[in-house]
Every structure is written in C-alpha cells, then in structure tokens.
Amino acid sequence: MFKELAGAAEAKRALLERSGPVTRSEVVHLAAARGRVLCEDIASPVNHPAFERAAMDGYAVRAADTRGATPLSPVLLKIDGAAGGGRCVPVRTGMAAPPGADAVLMKEDAVVRGKEVEATAELHPYKNLAAVGEDVALGEIILREGHRLRPPDIALLASLGLSTARVFERPKVAVIPTGSELLPPFRERDLKPGEARETNSLMIGMYAEVWGGSPRKTSIVVDDPDLIREAIAENLDADLILISGGTSVGDRDYAPPVLEEMGELIVHGVRITPGKPTAIGMIAGKPVISLPGYPVAALAALYVFARPLITMMAHRTDLPRVVPAKLAGKIVSRPGYLTFARVSLKGGVATPIMTSGAGILSSVARADGFVLVAEEVEGREKGEVVEVSLIE
Amino acid sequence: MFKELAGAAEAKRALLERSGPVTRSEVVHLAAARGRVLCEDIASPVNHPAFERAAMDGYAVRAADTRGATPLSPVLLKIDGAAGGGRCVPVRTGMAAPPGADAVLMKEDAVVRGKEVEATAELHPYKNLAAVGEDVALGEIILREGHRLRPPDIALLASLGLSTARVFERPKVAVIPTGSELLPPFRERDLKPGEARETNSLMIGMYAEVWGGSPRKTSIVVDDPDLIREAIAENLDADLILISGGTSVGDRDYAPPVLEEMGELIVHGVRITPGKPTAIGMIAGKPVISLPGYPVAALAALYVFARPLITMMAHRTDLPRVVPAKLAGKIVSRPGYLTFARVSLKGGVATPIMTSGAGILSSVARADGFVLVAEEVEGREKGEVVEVSLIE
Numbered sequence: 001m002f003k004e005l006a007g008a009a010e011a012k013r014a015l016l017e018r019s020g021p022v023t024r025s026e027v028v029h030l031a032a033a034r035g036r037v038l039c040e041d042i043a044s045p046v047n048h049p050a051f052e053r054a055a056m057d058g059y060a061v062r063a064a065d066t067r068g069a070t071p072l073s074p075v076l077l078k079i080d081g082a083a084g085g086g087r088c089v090p091v092r093t094g095m096a097a098p099p100g101a102d103a104v105l106m107k108e109d110a111v112v113r114g115k116e117v118e119a120t121a122e123l124h125p126y127k128n129l130a131a132v133g134e135d136v137a138l139g140e141i142i143l144r145e146g147h148r149l150r151p152p153d154i155a156l157l158a159s160l161g162l163s164t165a166r167v168f169e170r171p172k173v174a175v176i177p178t179g180s181e182l183l184p185p186f187r188e189r190d191l192k193p194g195e196a197r198e199t200n201s202l203m204i205g206m207y208a209e210v211w212g213g214s215p216r217k218t219s220i221v222v223d224d225p226d227l228i229r230e231a232i233a234e235n236l237d238a239d240l241i242l243i244s245g246g247t248s249v250g251d252r253d254y255a256p257p258v259l260e261e262m263g264e265l266i267v268h269g270v271r272i273t274p275g276k277p278t279a280i281g282m283i284a285g286k287p288v289i290s291l292p293g294y295p296v297a298a299l300a301a302l303y304v305f306a307r308p309l310i311t312m313m314a315h316r317t318d319l320p321r322v323v324p325a326k327l328a329g330k331i332v333s334r335p336g337y338l339t340f341a342r343v344s345l346k347g348g349v350a351t352p353i354m355t356s357g358a359g360i361l362s363s364v365a366r367a368d369g370f371v372l373v374a375e376e377v378e379g380r381e382k383g384e385v386v387e388v389s390l391i392e
Numbered sequence: 393m394f395k396e397l398a399g400a401a402e403a404k405r406a407l408l409e410r411s412g413p414v415t416r417s418e419v420v421h422l423a424a425a426r427g428r429v430l431c432e433d434i435a436s437p438v439n440h441p442a443f444e445r446a447a448m449d450g451y452a453v454r455a456a457d458t459r460g461a462t463p464l465s466p467v468l469l470k471i472d473g474a475a476g477g478g479r480c481v482p483v484r485t486g487m488a489a490p491p492g493a494d495a496v497l498m499k500e501d502a503v504v505r506g507k508e509v510e511a512t513a514e515l516h517p518y519k520n521l522a523a524v525g526e527d528v529a530l531g532e533i534i535l536r537e538g539h540r541l542r543p544p545d546i547a548l549l550a551s552l553g554l555s556t557a558r559v560f561e562r563p564k565v566a567v568i569p570t571g572s573e574l575l576p577p578f579r580e581r582d583l584k585p586g587e588a589r590e591t592n593s594l595m596i597g598m599y600a601e602v603w604g605g606s607p608r609k610t611s612i613v614v615d616d617p618d619l620i621r622e623a624i625a626e627n628l629d630a631d632l633i634l635i636s637g638g639t640s641v642g643d644r645d646y647a648p649p650v651l652e653e654m655g656e657l658i659v660h661g662v663r664i665t666p667g668k669p670t671a672i673g674m675i676a677g678k679p680v681i682s683l684p685g686y687p688v689a690a691l692a693a694l695y696v697f698a699r700p701l702i703t704m705m706a707h708r709t710d711l712p713r714v715v716p717a718k719l720a721g722k723i724v725s726r727p728g729y730l731t732f733a734r735v736s737l738k739g740g741v742a743t744p745i746m747t748s749g750a751g752i753l754s755s756v757a758r759a760d761g762f763v764l765v766a767e768e769v770e771g772r773e774k775g776e777v778v779e780v781s782l783i784e
Contacts, residue, residue, distance in 0.1 A: 030594075048753060051583075051585040051586070053585075053586070057642045092643070092644065093642070094586070094588055095573070096586040135753050135754055136753060142754060142757050143757055151594070151784075152595050152757070152783065154591075154595065154598065155595035155687060156591075158589060158591040159588075159589050159591045159753055161580065185550040185551075186421075186550065186555040188553065190442065190553070193443040193488030196551070199551045202546060206543035206546065210426075248449070248485075250449045293485075321713060361440060361527050362527055362548075365535055365548050392543075
C-alpha cells in the first residue's frame with residue numbers, strides 16, 4: 001500500500017519548483033538549428049541591405065528629374081550608365097543603385113522610346129529604392145533570447161551573414177528501464193513464460209526528444225536495489241532521470257526506496273489513474289521520476305509530469321494540441337483521482353476507449369488523444385463537449 | 393505584367409487535383425519510424441500476452457477454492473508450487489500463471505499466516521489473470537494503413553516482437569534556387585553591391601522536411617533558361633519541384649516560360665499578397681511550384697500551396713496550429729487578393745506587423761503567426777477575433 005497519495009497538481013508543482021531551465025549553452029550551425037532556443041539576443045552584424053538597392057524592376061533615376069511627370073505630360077529620360085541630369089539606368093529588383101540614383105521608376109510607369117524612357121509618374125527620393133539598413137540596421141536586435149528558431153528565422157540569420165547561433169543545450173534525459181522479467185526490444189525470438197519485451201524506454205526516449213530533451217538509455221537493470229542505485233549514480237550528470245518500472249509497492253519495487261536513500265523521495269503514489277505508482281524524487285539536485293511499468297500508466301505519467309518538466313527545462317512553452325470534441329459516450333472517472341481517459345476522435349466526436357480487462361496496449365493504439373478529468377469531477381457525460389489533448 | 397491572375401483557391405485546387413499521395417513504400421526500423429505513415433494494416437504476429445499471466449501482485453489460485461470467502465469467513469489456502477486443491481502460489485504482476493491457477497487473489501485480499509494465506513474475497517475464473525491474447529489476439533489488426541506512428545504505437549509494435557514497419561516513402565522534394573545575384577549561405581564574406589545571400593532554399597528545405605517530405609537542394613542556378621531547364625530535367629525523379637526566384641515578369645524571370653515549354657504552365661500569377669508572382673505547372677506528371685524570391689512572399693506561397701501539397705503527398709492531414717486572438721489593430725488587406733497578414737501574439741492579442749518600406753526580413757522574425765484574409769473581405773478591424781495560424 002502507498003502510505004499517502006499526493007494530488008497530481010501538488011506532485012507536479014513539487015517537481016517543477018525544484019527544477020529549472022537548463023542554462024548551459026552551445027553553438028550550433030544554423031543548418032541544424034531548427035527548433036533550438038536562442039540563449040542570447042542576436043544583434044545584426046550588418047546593415048541589410050548593405051547597399052542602396054532597387055526594390056522594383058524599372059529605371060533608377062534622380063527623383064528631382066521626374067518632377068511634374070504624369071501620363072499626359074511625361075518627362076523624357078536618357079538611358080545611360082548613371083542617373084541624374086535627365087539620365088536613367090535600367091535596374092532589376094535587388095540591384096545596387098547606380099551612381100546618382102535616389103529612386104526607381106517602376107516599369108509600369110515607364111514607356112521606352114528607343115534609347116529614351118518616358119517617365120509618367122513623379123517620384124519622391126527613396127521611392128522603390130531601399131536605403132542602407134532599411135530592413136535591418138547594423139546592431140539592431142533581430143531575435144531575442146528564448147526565441148525558438150523556425151525556418152524563416154534561420155533564413156533571416158543566414159541572410160545577415162551568420163552561420164551559427166548560440167542556443168541552450170537540450171536537457172539531458174537519462175532513461176533507466178528496470179525489471180528482471182524484461183527482454184530488450186528487437187530481439188526476434190518468442191517470449192518465454194513470464195518474460196516481456198522492454199519497450200517503455202523506447203516510448204519514453206522518443207517523447208523526451210519530441211519535448212526538447214536529449215535522451216539516452218541505459219541497459220535494462222534487473223530488480224536489485226544495488227544495481228538501481230548504481231544506474232542512478234552513473235547518470236547524475238543528466239538533467240533529469242526517468243526510471244521505468246519498479247515503482248509500485250511490490251517486493252521488488254526498489255526504485256522509491258532507492259530514491260529515498262540516495263536523496264529525497266518527494267512523492268510516492270499520486271492520485272492519478274492510470275499512473276498511481278508514480279514516484280518523484282530529487283537526488284543531488286536532479287529530478288528523478290519513477291514511471292509505472294504499465295504502458296498506459298507510463299504514458300499518463302509522462303504527459304502529466306515529464307512533459308511539463310522537460311519542456312520547462314528546454315525553455316519551451318508549447319502545450320499539446322487541444323481540440324474540442326463532443327463525447328459519444330460517458331467517461332467514467334475515479335473520484336478523487338485525476339483521470340487520464342483515452343478517446344478516439346472522428347469528425348469532432350470523441351469516443352471513450354473502454355479499458356476493461358488487460359486491454360492495455362491495444363487501447364493506446366486506438367487512442368487519438370486524452371481527456372483529463374479533474375479530481376473533483378465525476379466523469380463526463382455523453383454529449384458533453386470536452387477538450388481532447390492530441391497524443392503527439 | 394501577368395496575363396491573367398488566378399484566385400488562390402483555384403490555383404491550389406489545380407495543383408492538388410493533379411497530384412496524389414506517394415504510393416512507394418519502404419521498410420524502416422521501428423526505432424526510426426516516429427512520424428512515418430503505415431502503408432499497410434499491421435496484424436499482430438503473436439498473442440499478447442503470450443501466456444496466462446498475473447495482472448496483479450498476490451496469490452495465484454483456483455477460483456473455485458475461494459468460494460464463499462469474505463473478510464469475516466476467510467478461506468485458508470496453503471502456499472505451494474501449484475494452485476488448486478486448496479493451494480496457492482505467490483505471484484507478481486506479469487508472471488506466468490502457475491499450474492492449476494485460473495485467478496489471482498490480490499495482496500489486499502490476502503492475510504498471510506505463516507505458510508498459509510487467508511483469502512478474504514471470492515474470485516471468478518480469470519479475475520486478475522490475463523488470458524492468452526486477451527490484450528491483443530494473434531492476427532488481430534492493431535494499426536491500420538495511413539496511421540502515423542507515435543511513440544506509444546512504436547512501443548506497442550515492439551512489444552509484439554516486431555522490429556520494422558512498412559511505411560510510405562516520404563515525397564522527394566527537389567529545391568532549386570535561382571538567381572545570378574545570389575551567393576550561397578554560410579560564406580563568411582561581405583556582400584558586394586548587387587549580391588544577396590541565397591537563404592530561401594534553406595527555409596524551403598526545412599519546411600519540406602517539417603511537412604513530411606524528404607528535401608534535396610541543388611546548387612544555385614543562374615538566370616539562364618537553359619540551365620533552369622537542365623536543373624528541372626535532372627530533378628524529375630523527385631515527386632515535387634520547388635523553384636525559388638525567377639518567377640516574376642522581369643527580363644530574367646525564366647522559370648514560368650521554362651515550365652510552359654517543358655510541360656504545362658497552369659498558373660502564373662496568383663491573387664495572393666504577398667506571393668503574387670507564384671507560378672504552378674506540371675512537367676512529366678510532376679508538380680512544379682515556382683516560388684517568389686522575396687522571403688515573405690515565399691513564406692506565403694509555401695503555406696498556401698506547398699504545405700497542402702507536401703502533406704497530402706506524405707499522407708498527412710495535420711493543419712497548422714490555429715489560435716483565436718483579438719486584433720490590437722486593423723489588418724489592411726488588398727481587395728480581391730488573399731492576404732497573408734503577419735501578426736505577433738501575446739496573451740491572446742494579435743498585433744498586425746507593419747510592413748511598409750523594405751522591412752521584409754525583419755517582419756518575419758517578429759511574426760508569431762499569420763491571418764489569412766479572404767479575397768472578398770476588406771481587412772479585419774481592430775478588436776475582431778481572428779484565427780491566427782502559428783508559423784511552424
């Protein structure tokens with residue numbers, strides 16, 4: 001039996017308030033910087049444009065030369081190698097302004113007559129001509145610390161001549177699978193009675209990556225407190241340790257007592273279903289989450305505890321995508337517990353997935369998302385509109 | 393001038409109805425299968441569990457032996473190596489059911505008295521005991537063609553003993569940057585007047601990947617119709633060609649005439665702003681989108697045309713994430729044009745980003761999302777609630 005169960009919100013708060021965003025940084029090439037978070041403001045190293053340039057196709061002119069020009073009384077300009085004094089120079093968008101030019105006459109406002117051009121519009125200086133630094137000025141802050149780099153940001157930085165950016169390191173997430181009955185995945189032999197394939201760490205590692213972390217997995221640790229202790233000690237250079245399995249209250253559930261012995265066991269047993277055996281501790285300043293071995297319970301604990309922790313450590317603020325949906329059937333929840341209810345989605349209708357029996361693996365495959373039913377709520381009724389968080 | 397401008401919806405329809413999802417498939421290892429789309433139904437190769445097993449910690453029993461047991465009138469069972477005939481066997485969750493057992497008495501319903509156990513609850517057969525194939529039966533379809541693999545799906549497949557999955561190939565997206573004035577990115581030297589760094593293909597390639605494609609970039613092609621023709625011809629093994637630049641109506645905008653010559657030029661010039669010079673064609677059955685050179689125009693055309701095309705080819709249905717927001721200022725749109733208006737977001741308020749002058753690059757960096765203003769709508773008023781699509 002668990003001595004005392006913690007509320008889910010309380011457990012999450014205890015975990016988050018003891019942890020913080022990763023402050024270490026590294027320099028990455030821009031071509032590999034997508035999704036990374038800037039750890040400093042970036043000031044432009046150049047003026048952009050670096051030279052006065054045409055913003056339209058047409059003729060570079062001295063604006064004063066076009067004074068009074070209209071379609072009915074055009075001004076004649078001579079095509080030449082420099083502008084001013086009644087001369088103009090053909091230009092294309094992006095070209096450097098030729099000597100003497102301070103504006104560009106759009107093609108649409110020009111009628112070519114042999115070696116001359118009839119300007120049919122009067123221009124102000126800098127019309128269709130970009131000044132030096134007009135887009136981005138030298139020294140201007142273009143992106144700020146904490147900004148997560150998207151493709152156009154990377155293109156912008158590269159346009160200004162940069163090749164790298166200093167970003168926050170990804171939080172290192174150590175994943176320790178435990179259980180004497182476990183066989184590593186991808187071994188193509190049949191299971192012997194009592195064996196199971198260890199696949200939770202595969203799911204946990206992938207989520208750690210999706211949520212902004214840098215995961216690494218240890219080998220399977222058998223149910224032995226010394227070996228679990230050793231595995232934790234070897235991974236205290238990580239920012240966060242996720243232990244899979246061994247967290248219930250059976251004879252061989254050694255993770256929580258080891259946490260208690262090596263550091264602080266903050267929570268063992270949470271009022272969340274599935275996911276009740278989750279334990280949370282701190283060892284040498286590092287958060288450790290001991291996740292239940294049942295896959296759906298592990299998934300619930302990952303979403304409720306690991307996701308907020310990893311994204312926070314990774315300087316990210318994005319939440320799972322949420323869609324509203326009408327319930328096709330009642331969600332039965334466990335009063336006093338935060339209930340992680342799986343639903344399938346189709347055309348705005350959410351169908352709760354029944355999970356009687358041992359239908360554990362199969363229920364996840366059929367789930368498109370989950371509905372969190374709060375402790376104080378007694379289920380959700382058929383026909384109610386609920387917020388479904390999509391499983392990433 | 394463009395001869396005839398197409399509507400954005402019409403242009404998109406023309407593009408999508410001439411293309412289709414990629415039908416080629418490949419086998420990938422499950423560890424690398426996240427985000428990939430199954431190209432066939434997957435039937436379970438095994439029963440799961442493969443053996444009768446305990447679903448709880450406790451004592452494996454013959455259910456009939458517990459008949460009539462209550463806390464007030466417990467039934468005594470002898471701890472032994474087999475169940476039945478008044479005997480029971482200690483088991484932990486996941487263990488194979490011992491000989492003779494057909495149910496598991498939970499620890500909570502058992503009081504240990506030396507080498508005997510008092511059962512305080514009556515059990516039915518298969519109570520707390522998972523039957524062979526109870527979770528997933530041999531041959532049962534567990535995931536269907538078209539399903540996009542998430543971490544728990546991959547864990548499920550690995551749990552059933554699988555190591556690989558057959559998935560649809562990613563659509564091959566060839567990206568061809570054009571422009572004689574362009575310098576490849578990441579060359580650390582100052583620009584000479586008239587030069588610009590070619591960074592659109594960086595953005596285009598990254599988006600192609602984000603949206604499910606497999607991008608590959610050619611070198612920069614100078615403004616020469618023969619070389620553009622050659623670059624296209626060399627990339628017709630791709631599923632889709634994205635040409636960057638050279639698509640306006642200037643003397644050196646060769647992409648549209650080359651499209652017309654090599655295949656079918658379906659659209660040249662779209663009523664979208666920015667993004668008007670976009671051209672769309674088909675060459676040898678492959679869609680070709682010629683994207684404007686201005687970065688914001690390229691971004692608009694990517695979102696309006698390339699994203700739906702690439703995701704469709706990649707068997708994906710996800711749309712950009714949309715959040716409602718109240719406008720802090722008016723969005724000015726161009727009547728008759730689909731307007732791609734950039735906004736910054738803060739606390740549910742969207743502030744339109746002014747883009748006067750040449751503030752092209754900088755406007756993207758400040759934008760969190762965009763609002764599409766339909767052709768028939770004349771801007772959106774301050775205070776209106778609009779749907780903001782987040783820039784990925």
